[in-house]
Amino acid sequence: MDFMVFQYPMITIQACLDGILLGVLFALIAYGMALQWGVMNIINIAQGDLVILGGYIAYFMYLFGIHPAWGVIVSPFIMYFVGIGIYKLVINKVVDRDLFISILATFGISILFMQLMNFAFGADVVLANSGYGTTFLFDSNVVLPNSKIFSAVVSIVFAICLVIYMKKSKLGRAIRATAQNARAAKILGVDTEKVYAATFGINAALCGVAGALISITFTIHPYMGLPYTIRSFMIVIVAGLGNLPGVALSGMGLGVFEEFADYLLGTEFRIGSVFLLLVLILVYRRFKLSRKREYLK
Amino acid sequence: MNKNIILYAVILIFGLAAPFIFPAFKVQLSILCVLIILAVTWNIQGGEMGYNSFGNILFYGLGMYLCASVQVGMFFPLAEWTESGGEKTFVHTPTQFFQGMAVGLLVAAVVPTIVAGLIGYSILGLRGHYFAICTLGLGVAAGEISGGIEIIGAGQGFTTPPFPNVGGLEARGEFFYFCSFFALVIAFVTIRAIYSTRFKLILNAIRDNEDKAEAMGIETMKYKIIGWMVSAFFCGLAGGIMGGLVGYIDSTDVAFDGREMGVFMVLMAILGGKGTLWGPIIGATVFHIFKEGFWTFFLGWQYVALGVLIVVIVIYFPEGIMGWLREKYPERFGEVVDEADRKAQVELK
Numbered sequence: 117m118d119f120m121v122f123q124y125p126m127i128t129i130q131a132c133l134d135g136i137l138l139g140v141l142f143a144l145i146a147y148g149m150a151l152q153w154g155v156m157n158i159i160n161i162a163q164g165d166l167v168i169l170g171g172y173i174a175y176f177m178y179l180f181g182i183h184p185a186w187g188v189i190v191s192p193f194i195m196y197f198v199g200i201g202i203y204k205l206v207i208n209k210v211v212d213r214d215l216f217i218s219i220l221a222t223f224g225i226s227i228l229f230m231q232l233m234n235f236a237f238g239a240d241v242v243l244a245n246s247g248y249g250t251t252f253l254f255d256s257n258v259v260l261p262n263s264k265i266f267s268a269v270v271s272i273v274f275a276i277c278l279v280i281y282m283k284k285s286k287l288g289r290a291i292r293a294t295a296q297n298a299r300a301a302k303i304l305g306v307d308t309e310k311v312y313a314a315t316f317g318i319n320a321a322l323c324g325v326a327g328a329l330i331s332i333t334f335t336i337h338p339y340m341g342l343p344y345t346i347r348s349f350m351i352v353i354v355a356g357l358g359n360l361p362g363v364a365l366s367g368m369g370l371g372v373f374e375e376f377a378d379y380l381l382g383t384e385f386r387i388g389s390v391f392l393l394l395v396l397i398l399v400y401r402r403f404k405l406s407r408k409r410e411y412l413k
Numbered sequence: 414m415n416k417n418i419i420l421y422a423v424i425l426i427f428g429l430a431a432p433f434i435f436p437a438f439k440v441q442l443s444i445l446c447v448l449i450i451l452a453v454t455w456n457i458q459g460g461e462m463g464y465n466s467f468g469n470i471l472f473y474g475l476g477m478y479l480c481a482s483v484q485v486g487m488f489f490p491l492a493e494w495t496e497s498g499g500e501k502t503f504v505h506t507p508t509q510f511f512q513g514m515a516v517g518l519l520v521a522a523v524v525p526t527i528v529a530g531l532i533g534y535s536i537l538g539l540r541g542h543y544f545a546i547c548t549l550g551l552g553v554a555a556g557e558i559s560g561g562i563e564i565i566g567a568g569q570g571f572t573t574p575p576f577p578n579v580g581g582l583e584a585r586g587e588f589f590y591f592c593s594f595f596a597l598v599i600a601f602v603t604i605r606a607i608y609s610t611r612f613k614l615i616l617n618a619i620r621d622n623e624d625k626a627e628a629m630g631i632e633t634m635k636y637k638i639i640g641w642m643v644s645a646f647f648c649g650l651a652g653g654i655m656g657g658l659v660g661y662i663d664s665t666d667v668a669f670d671g672r673e674m675g676v677f678m679v680l681m682a683i684l685g686g687k688g689t690l691w692g693p694i695i696g697a698t699v700f701h702i703f704k705e706g707f708w709t710f711f712l713g714w715q716y717v718a719l720g721v722l723i724v725v726i727v728i729y730f731p732e733g734i735m736g737w738l739r740e741k742y743p744e745r746f747g748e749v750v751d752e753a754d755r756k757a758q759v760e761l762k
Contacts, residue, residue: 395550
């Protein structure tokens with residue numbers, strides 16, 4: 117570790133900008149996780165694998181000669197039905213069970229997806245080239261690929277659309293009602309089964325958007341799913357359920373942290389530092405709460 | 414009681430004779446012993462204490478690295494050994510190998526125990542799924558970080574000292590089999606002993622309602638940490654043996670293999686029935702046979718099968734084999750069954 121950060125302020129600016137643009141993307145995935153956690157009380161370990169699957173959809177469009185940015189529109193549609201399928205097959209059997217059961221079941225789905233993607237798409241690291249070029253700032257000391265800016269803007273647009281949808285539409289109201297009290301919602305005529313399926317589908321669709329953006333901006337690989345799950349979990353526990361500005365902020369914070377860890381410790385410790393940060397955050401919260409003789413619930 | 418002694422004696426004799434009865438399966442049997450140790454020790458957390466840990470793999474991997482490092486480092490410079498990769502620039506004499514292995518296994522068992530004691534206070538304060546995710550993070554973080562440390566081979570892996578040239582392949586298999594078998598016997602005896610004391614009741618009290626247990630005046634944290642330390646001791650030991658058996662340590666694929674071993678131990682305990690003494694043992698045996706069958710006949714599709722297996726077990730079989738037996742034959746488990754009540758239940762179904 118050296119004092120690069122202080123000697124070259126441009127690197128700091130670069131890392132911050134990269135981190136913020138990346139963090140917006142993380143926040144989008146985390147929003148999906150918060151949604152299903154809040155509504156269905158499920159922690160989905162397969163979240164990251166849904167993201168990667170969404171990324172492969174965009175990548176295949178790129179291979180067939182369609183511009184991968186259209187993946188942002190196509191991928192959520194396909195992923196919505198993938199999500200509904202997973203819900204009908206597995207998730208509906210674990211919804212009202214112990215949380216650990218859902219963690220383990222989705223862990224199984226995650227392994228399954230990982231391996232099926234490995235068979236179907238090969239174990240190579242791939243990316244879809246968007247051909248957007250780059251933006252240079254500060255006498256070309258700071259280099260920002262336009263694809264990153266594009267992905268951040270698209271994420272924000274999708275997040276805003278989703279928030280409006282949740283506020284205004286009938287389904288959105290049903291989802292929020294179920295999150296507050298599933299039993300009361302049921303009594304008042306909400307088909308909770310349908311709401312759960314829709315929630316999981318929307319979550320998968322969000323993952324699809326994020327995956328398509330990741331395939332444009334970064335690289336995708338069948339085994340890269342778990343870090344995205346952990347990142348979104350971390351963002352959710354820092355921000356809390358249903359706190360959208362918090363999710364966005366902590367997503368950006370995580371992005372910046374990751375970029376700095378990358379610069380300072382080296383790329384080989386990047387994923388490790390993310391997981392370690394999760395442990396540290398949980399332990400910090402635990403000590404903070406234990407002063408009041410409470411614990412994380 | 415008498416019946417039990419005969420049963421244990423039969424199992425012990427069978428265990429001692431197994432490598433000679435099935436000489437072709439020595440390595441498989443040693444792996445089975447390691448798997449049983451992992452399942453049984455996971456059961457202390459997941460089954461008895463209600464703390465579903467994905468992080469016992471941390472101690473397993475730690476033990477693996479420690480055993481190999483000590484075994485090499487006692488006689489040769491460690492950095493040069495790992496740098497040379499698989500090439501045998503240094504060769505252990507038989508005495509050096511066995512001495513190194515003995516000290517290595519001791520270190521591999523003791524250091525994870527201390528680590529568990531040190532981190533236990535912070536980690537075990539988390540509950541439920543936070544504990545599960547936190548330990549999952551711990552395991553993966555350890556894998557990623559150890560993959561970046563040069564002295565233990567970083568990304569290219571660590572070749573453990575090859576077995577010295579005494580007795581050839583047969584002797585190697587028997588040595589590792591008896592190592593793992595004795596580790597298993599020690600683990601089983603220890604765990605059976607602590608399960609017959611008040612300790613197990615305290616763990617069960619923690620599982621059923623931790624707040625009430627605390628209110629009853631039990632220092633739950635102390636017992637949780639002790640439970641974790643027992644697990645860590647045997648996980649480290651198992652890891653050390655497994656490292657020598659596999660002969661090659663990779664940070665994410667062999668040592669801190671959360672995707673495989675870390676899930677296996679959970680799965681085995683659940684398959685057999687968590688919260689029972691024999692459940693994890695039965696589960697591990699069934700799982701190992703099933704897994705080897707799959708690995709042989711469906712090569713390449715094994716992880717797909719594993720994923721499906723996890724989902725199926727968790728959804729349709731969460732009580733495990735022991736739980737199923739218990740429901741079927743409650744009398745065998747010392748439960749008094751009211752005939753009329755049972756009939757009524759059957760009619761209700």
